[in-house]
Amino acid sequence: xxxxxxxxxxxxxxxxxxxxxxxxxxxxxxxxxxxxxxxxxxxxxxxxxxxxxxxxxxxxxxxxxxxxxxxxxxxxxxxxxxxxxxxxxxxx
Numbered sequence: 001x002x003x004x005x006x007x008x009x010x011x012x013x014x015x016x017x018x019x020x021x022x023x024x025x026x027x028x029x030x031x032x033x034x035x036x037x038x039x040x041x042x043x044x045x046x047x048x049x050x051x052x053x054x055x056x057x058x059x060x061x062x063x064x065x066x067x068x069x070x071x072x073x074x075x076x077x078x079x080x081x082x083x084x085x086x087x088x089x090x091x092x
Contacts, residue, residue: 003027003069004043010051010070013042022070030068032058043070 004010004022012019012030022028032039035058043052051073061068 001027001029001067003067005069005071006045006051007072008046010043010045013040013044015040016042032061034058041068045073049073 002012002022004024004026007024009021009023011021019030020028038055038057038060040053040055042050045051052068052070054068056064056068
């Protein structure tokens, strides 16, 4: 399932191929067939800027509860880094 937690419309791509668009705060179920290695999931905002990109294996997607959550870009313009606010990463 994709969850768009942004205030804008995003275009979802799998391995560089457009899959569909999601409106602000829209949720949509995705279908995954068997695949090897990983799939690169990407979300682009209305200007075409990549706001999310991650290569995930089937097992990684499964561990996430079959969810990919798209959030607003970080203030620096990059995607939020998973775990960036974990206490261990703050010590660096």
